[in-house]
Amino acid sequence: MEESWAEPRLREKFMEDKQVERTHVPNRVFVIVWIALLCLTGLTIKAAQMKMGEWSMVANIAIASTKASLVLWFFMHLKYEKRVFKLLIFIPIITVSIIIGLTFFDIWYR
Amino acid sequence: MNETAPIEHRDYIGAKLGMWLFLFTEILLFGGMFLVYSVYREVNTADFHEAGMEMNMTIGAVNTLILLTSSLTMVLSISAIKSDAKMRSIFFQAVTIILGLAFLVNKYFEWSDHIRHGFYPDSPQLLAMGHGKILFFGLYYVMTGIHALHVLIGISIIGFVLILTLRESVSGKDYVKLENAGLFWHLVDVIWIYLFPLFYLIL
Amino acid sequence: MEASFYHAKTRYPGIFGWLFTTDHKRIGLLYLISTLSFFAVGVSLGLTMRLELIRSGMHIISAQTYNAIFTIHGVVMVFLFIIPGIPASLGNFVMPLQVGARDVAFPKVNILSWWLFIMGGTVVVTSLFTGGGPPDTGWTFYIPYSIRTGTNVSLAVFGVFLIGLSSTLTGMNFLTTIHRLRAPGMTWKRMTLFTWAIYATSWIQLLATPVLAITLLLIIMERFFGVGIFDPAKGGDPILFEHMFWIYSHPAVYIMIVPAMGAVTDIIPVFSRKNIFGYTAIAASSLAIAFVGYLVWGHHMFTSGMSDTARIIFSFLTFLVAVPSGVKVYSWIASLYKGSITLGAPLLYTLGFIFLFSIGGLTGLIQGALATNLHVHGTYFIVAHFHYVIFGGAVMGFFAGLHYWYPKMFGRMYEEHLAKLAWVFLFIGFNMLYFSMFVLGWEGMPRRYYDYLPRFNGPNLVSTIGSWVLAMGLIIMFYNLIHSLFAGAKAGDNPWGAASLEWQTSSPPPTENFEDIPVVTKGPYDFK
Numbered sequence: 088m089e090e091s092w093a094e095p096r097l098r099e100k101f102m103e104d105k106q107v108e109r110t111h112v113p114n115r116v117f118v119i120v121w122i123a124l125l126c127l128t129g130l131t132i133k134a135a136q137m138k139m140g141e142w143s144m145v146a147n148i149a150i151a152s153t154k155a156s157l158v159l160w161f162f163m164h165l166k167y168e169k170r171v172f173k174l175l176i177f178i179p180i181i182t183v184s185i186i187i188g189l190t191f192f193d194i195w196y197r
Numbered sequence: 198m199n200e201t202a203p204i205e206h207r208d209y210i211g212a213k214l215g216m217w218l219f220l221f222t223e224i225l226l227f228g229g230m231f232l233v234y235s236v237y238r239e240v241n242t243a244d245f246h247e248a249g250m251e252m253n254m255t256i257g258a259v260n261t262l263i264l265l266t267s268s269l270t271m272v273l274s275i276s277a278i279k280s281d282a283k284m285r286s287i288f289f290q291a292v293t294i295i296l297g298l299a300f301l302v303n304k305y306f307e308w309s310d311h312i313r314h315g316f317y318p319d320s321p322q323l324l325a326m327g328h329g330k331i332l333f334f335g336l337y338y339v340m341t342g343i344h345a346l347h348v349l350i351g352i353s354i355i356g357f358v359l360i361l362t363l364r365e366s367v368s369g370k371d372y373v374k375l376e377n378a379g380l381f382w383h384l385v386d387v388i389w390i391y392l393f394p395l396f397y398l399i400l
Numbered sequence: 401m402e403a404s405f406y407h408a409k410t411r412y413p414g415i416f417g418w419l420f421t422t423d424h425k426r427i428g429l430l431y432l433i434s435t436l437s438f439f440a441v442g443v444s445l446g447l448t449m450r451l452e453l454i455r456s457g458m459h460i461i462s463a464q465t466y467n468a469i470f471t472i473h474g475v476v477m478v479f480l481f482i483i484p485g486i487p488a489s490l491g492n493f494v495m496p497l498q499v500g501a502r503d504v505a506f507p508k509v510n511i512l513s514w515w516l517f518i519m520g521g522t523v524v525v526t527s528l529f530t531g532g533g534p535p536d537t538g539w540t541f542y543i544p545y546s547i548r549t550g551t552n553v554s555l556a557v558f559g560v561f562l563i564g565l566s567s568t569l570t571g572m573n574f575l576t577t578i579h580r581l582r583a584p585g586m587t588w589k590r591m592t593l594f595t596w597a598i599y600a601t602s603w604i605q606l607l608a609t610p611v612l613a614i615t616l617l618l619i620i621m622e623r624f625f626g627v628g629i630f631d632p633a634k635g636g637d638p639i640l641f642e643h644m645f646w647i648y649s650h651p652a653v654y655i656m657i658v659p660a661m662g663a664v665t666d667i668i669p670v671f672s673r674k675n676i677f678g679y680t681a682i683a684a685s686s687l688a689i690a691f692v693g694y695l696v697w698g699h700h701m702f703t704s705g706m707s708d709t710a711r712i713i714f715s716f717l718t719f720l721v722a723v724p725s726g727v728k729v730y731s732w733i734a735s736l737y738k739g740s741i742t743l744g745a746p747l748l749y750t751l752g753f754i755f756l757f758s759i760g761g762l763t764g765l766i767q768g769a770l771a772t773n774l775h776v777h778g779t780y781f782i783v784a785h786f787h788y789v790i791f792g793g794a795v796m797g798f799f800a801g802l803h804y805w806y807p808k809m810f811g812r813m814y815e816e817h818l819a820k821l822a823w824v825f826l827f828i829g830f831n832m833l834y835f836s837m838f839v840l841g842w843e844g845m846p847r848r849y850y851d852y853l854p855r856f857n858g859p860n861l862v863s864t865i866g867s868w869v870l871a872m873g874l875i876i877m878f879y880n881l882i883h884s885l886f887a888g889a890k891a892g893d894n895p896w897g898a899a900s901l902e903w904q905t906s907s908p909p910p911t912e913n914f915e916d917i918p919v920v921t922k923g924p925y926d927f928k
Contacts, residue, residue, distance in 0.1 A: 114276050121269040128261055128393075132254070135398035141242070147394035155387045162272050163383045164376075169210065171579070172217060179221040182607050183228035185694055187235055189713070190643050193698070194236050196707035211505050211580040218572040222610045229614035229644060233629060236640055319626035328628075328635025335627035335634075339618070 110167045120161045127154050209373050216377040220384050223347075227388050230340050234395060237332045244329020249399030251316060252337075256307050257397030260300050264386045267296035271355075271379045281369035283362065290359045290375075293382065297352040304345050308338075337396055344388055351382045404811065404908040422507035423911055428493030429809070430514050431484060436878075438480035438521065443874065445473040450833070450867040456854040466850035467536035468551070472528060474539025475556060479563050480521050482794055483652060486659035487605070488517070488570060490801050491598045493809055495574065497902035498595045500583025500920060502912045505576035513566045513573070520562030527555035538848060540645060543630045543638040547622045554623050557616045564609045564616070567655075571605030574598055583901070585920035592900045592924040593682050594801075597662020600686035604651045604658075604693065612648035615641070639704050646697035654693040656790055657757075658686055660797025661728055664750040667804050668732055669925035670898045671747040672739025676925045678731035685724035692721040702773045711770055718768035725761055729754060744896075745819035749800035752827055756792025760785055763838065781841025787834045796826075799877065806881065807891030811908045814888055818880040825873030832866025900924040 131150040135143050160166045165173060238245050274289030315322035316334050323331055358378045361367040367375050405425050410417030418426055449469055452461055461469070496504055504510050528534040532550040535541075546553050578599050582591070591599075621627050628634030630641050669676045676682065698706060698714030732754060741747070763785045766772050776782060806814050836859035841847075845856045852860065894903040899922070905914050 111279070112276070114273060117269055117272045117276070121265065124265045125262065128258065128265065131394055131398065132258060135394065135400050138400065143398070143400070144394070147398055148391075151391050151394055154390045158268060158383050158387050158390070162268050162386075163380055168213070172214070175217065175221075178603075179224040179228070179607060182225065182694060183231070186228065186611070186647050187232050189695065189698070189710075190232060190236065190640075190647075191239070192713050193639070193643070193706045193710035194239055196709040197705075208505070208580055211576055214579060215506055215509075215572055215576045218575055218606060222568050222572070222606055225607055225610035226614050229611045229647075232644070233618075233640065236637070237629075237635075240637075241635070318628065324634070331628040331634045332636070335629045338625075339621060339627055339629065343617075 112161075112164075112167065117161065120157050124154055124157060127157075207371075212373045213376065213380070216380050220380060223384055223388075227340075227343075230336070230343070231391070231395075234336050234340065237329075237336065241329030241332060244327060245333050246399050248330045248333035249396070251311070251314075252397050252399075253307060253310070254397045256303055257393055260303050261389065261393045263296050263300050263303070264389050267293045267300075268383050268386045270296065271382050275372065275375055275379055278362065278367065278369055278372045278375055283365070283368070286375070287359060287362055290355055290362065294352050294355055294359070297348055297355070297382075300348055301345060301352075304341065340392060341396070344385070344392060347385050347388070351378075351385050354378045354381060403910065404906065405911040406908060408911040420511065422503070422511055424492050424496050424504050424507065424510060425809075425909065425911075427510050427514055428489050428491075431488040431492060431517070432490075434514075434518060434521070435481050435484050435489060438476050442473055442477040442481055443871065445469050445476065447867055447871060449473065450864040452850060453852070453860050454864040455861070456852050456857050459851070461850070463850045464536060467538075467848070468528075468534040470848055471535050471538050475524060475535075475560065478539055478652070479560050480517075480524065482656045482790060483567060484517060484563070484570075485656065485794065486663065486798050486801065487574070487598060487601055487655070488513075490663065490798070490805060491574065491601075491659060492570075494805055494902055495595050495598050496577060496581070497808075497905065497909060497913055498592045498900055498924075499578060499581060500586050500901050500914070500918050501577060501581035502914070502917070504573050505580055506573050509569050509573055513569045516562050516566035516569070520559045520564075520566065523559030523562060524556055525559075527552040527559060531555065540649075541616075541619060542645075543619075543636070543641040544632055546619060547631055554620045557619050561613055561616045564613050567605045568609045568613075571602040571609070574602040575606065578602075583917050583920055586901075587920075589679070589683075590920055590923050592662075593665040593676065593679065593686075594659075594662035596683040597658050597665070597686050600690040601655050601658045601662075604655050604690050608648045608651035608655075608694070611644060612652075615644040615648065618644075639701070639706060642701050642704055643697070646700045647694075650697040650700065651690075651693045653786075653790070654689055656794040657797075658689060660753065660794040660801070661725075662686070663797050663801035663804070664732065664753055665728070666898075666900065666924075667746045667750050667800055668735045669927075670804075670896050671744060671750075672736050672741050673897075673927060674735060674739040674925075675923070675927070676731070677734035677737075678727070679923075679925075681727050682731050685727045688724040689721065692717070692724070696721050699768055699773070702770060703777045715768055715770050715773075719765065722761060722765060722768075729758060744803075745814070745816060745823070746800050746804035746896075748820060748823050749796055749803060752823065753793060753796040753800060756788055756796060756830065760788030760790075760793055763788065776841055778846055779841035780837040780845050780847050783847050784834045784837035784841060787837070792830055792834070799826075802881065804896070805902075806884075807895050808902055808907050808909070810885055810888075811891055812884055812888035813891045813895065814880050814884040818876060822873050822877035822880060825869055825876060827873075829866050829868070829870030829873050833863050833870055834866070836860070836863040836866065897927070899926050 127150055131147050134146045134150065137143065139146065159176065165176065270289045270292045274286045274293065277286035277289060311317065317323065318335055318338060323334055355378050358367060358375050361374060405423055408423070410421065412420050418430065421427060421430075448461070449466070452459065452466055492504070492510070496502070531552045533552060535549070535551045535553045535556045537546045537549060537551070537553060541553065541557065578591075578595065618629050622630050626634070628636055630636040630638065632638055665676065665682055695717045696714060698710055699718045702711050702715075763781070767776060767782065767785060803814060803819060840856055840859045843856065845852050891907045893906050896903070901918060901920070901924075904918060
């Protein structure tokens with residue numbers, strides 16, 4: 088489809104696309120993130136072996152969330168995306184938290 | 198005007214937005230399973246700990262490393278295509294697929310081992326072990342099973358995109374399909390990042 | 401002047417030009433025809449139930465058949481008619497026109513959605529005739545009966561799963577379209593409130609449906625593999641099933657009602673020649689309903705065995721969700737106030753909607769209060785409530801939208817007097833059919849029973865006769881709409897004198913919607 092410059096919004100969109108496409112992330116960033124992920128994996132195994140009871144699970148979920156955030160932010164490019172993407176990611180996270188949270192008002196107090 | 202071709206437009210950000218929205222549905226799909234897991238673990242804590250002893254942490258850890266590395270290779274394949282390094286991109290896509298297959302092979306051996314030891318849904322041995330353990334293994338098979346299905350789907354998608362890259366319909370000028378394949382693959386990795394501690398690190 | 405989309409030269413010949421189309425307008429019509437066909441099936445099942453219940457002790461069908469019928473009535477009406485309902489048909493046709501786009505963001509995914517819907521519907525229909533026979537669990541598939549019954553639960557549930565996938569993809573498509581494809585000058589605040597409603601609904605479709613998907617998959621796995629996740633004999637928790645089922649199914653009712661509210665919000669300004677009152681409040685209330693709708697699912701479970709703490713919290717949250725709906729009702733009335741009113745069919749159906757929805761909504765508050773809920777749960781009071789909000793609300797709003805956008809979709813006008821006559825039958829029949837049920841429920845008649853005590857005879861008779869009057873109304877209305885396709889007066893581009901974008905192109909529109917993409921300089925209800 089030809090770009091129709093008579094349509095201003097299309098031109099804006101074209102410029103936006105180009106800007107995001109132009110961000111170049113050097114490979115070394117990704118390798119550093121990967122190494123961090125490996126270290127965090129080792130850490131989470133250690134935390135489990137330390138036998139802190141249910142606090143082990145809290146620690147492990149926290150570490151898992153850190154790893155997930157690294158994957159989202161760097162590997163999935165969220166850091167370099169438009170702001171709307173960064174806002175939208177909270178929607179499913181909040182939704183899952185709500186459905187688990189409200190259900191637990193039943194489970195804990197039965 | 199005619200409709201011989203579907204109305205197409207190039208909207209790079211729109212294509213990615215669509216993929217991100219689809220990933221939200223996957224988060225909710227697995228979220229439902231995490232809900233079930235968290236409820237049953239809360240109610241059967243001791244049983245879950247005991248059942249967790251049956252899990253092979255080594256295979257779990259190796260699979261974690263495999264998926265994390267495959268996410269790296271996926272990202273490197275996108276960097277490559279952005280610099281128009283077609284063969285390098287294809288190389289990294291192929292490595293990602295191989296790592297994915299290795300994950301599935303590990304899963305196969307792991308499940309076979311459990312089944313041989315009598316830990317499978319509705320097995321007489323499991324039924325005799327009491328509710329908590331039945332639930333743990335039920336969740337184990339369902340959650341890692343549906344996850345493995347997504348690994349298989351991811352491998353297929355990357356395979357498809359690899360062919361497109363060979364044909365140059367995915368190129369340095371238009372690589373959003375590769376990026377979207379990558380997004381799906383990373384999500385599969387993120388799900389496993391949570392599955393690993395929940396099943397393999399209950400000690 | 402370009403030819404209409406009906407005359408487009410398509411990639412595939414004849415009927416395949418429709419079945420494999422990627423034009424959102426054709427897809428909207430495909431959905432319209434298929435969902436209305438399923439509606440006819442659902443209505444027939446409903447009429448059969450009412451016939452069985454015409455008198456205490458009198459039977460035309462067995463108890464097992466009755467159980468199957470109310471199950472299928474629910475599954476067909478909920479999953480095959482009203483949830484795809486307005487978004488898939490009117491939303492598909494109208495929304496891209498309203499935002500000034502040439503099509504949705506992903507046209508091929510759009511037709512895939514329709515095919516998933518058709519395949520799911522086929523699987524559901526197949527489940528009626530094979531294996532152990534039609535499911536008899538109710539459309540809610542509660543554990544443990546749904547994992548014990550020998551009827552065709554797995555097949556039916558798989559069909560619903562496919563339909564859910566269709567719904568999810570449509571939500572994704574519409575969200576991307578609204579975010580990315582608005583015409584130049586179309587700011588968020590210049591979108592129509594129908595489009596705002598479709599936007600909010602799409603978020604619900606996107607986020608809630610996957611929870612249903614996993615719940616259904618778990619039923620199938622329980623039935624085939626005995627994983628134990630829901631089976632109480634193995635440690636499974638039936639109440640957990642109810643949580644997961646309603647975590648989807650409550651937001652689902654907002655998928656049903658919010659688009660209907662959007663349709664009537666577009667209609668009111670046009671028929672009172674006045675800008676809408678409270679644009680921002682109405683847009684915000686659509687989003688608020690979508691959000692708060694996620695917090696209230698437990699009100700379906702007050703008698704299930706949940707903790708008291710959970711019951712109190714869910715009851716409180718349920719009262720909150722009524723607030724944004726109230727905001728809309730007040731805004732509609734304020735929009736009509738001192739307007740220059742034309743009582744055309746779209747407005748007549750809209751007024752019916754506001755009245756019937758309000759009754760349904762207020763009775764929802766009675767159900768939301770814990771003490772009264774204990775009295776009415778599982779009775780005909782509940783049946784009456786949801787038919788008032790879904791049928792008197794969402795479906796009436798659907799009919800209003802059908803009449804309003806009829807000239808745009810078909811290039812012809814329906815016959816006005818027949819439309820109004822149909823409305824009279826619908827309104828009277830509806831209230832006879834369902835108001836009686838409020839009385840019956842309050843007096844203690846249980847729902848999902850194929851018989852009842854003789855003291856309930858009176859209102860049941862009124863209800864069944866009401867179902868015939870209602871059916872008459874539906875026949876008149878659909879006769880009018882179908883007959884006018886061939887015999888109706890030709891409609892111009894903008895027979896209502898509306899200001900939103902879909903009316904600034906021909907009726908019916910050309911394939912690419914607009915000759916040139918419009919540049920938007922004013923609001924959607926700005927009549928000057």
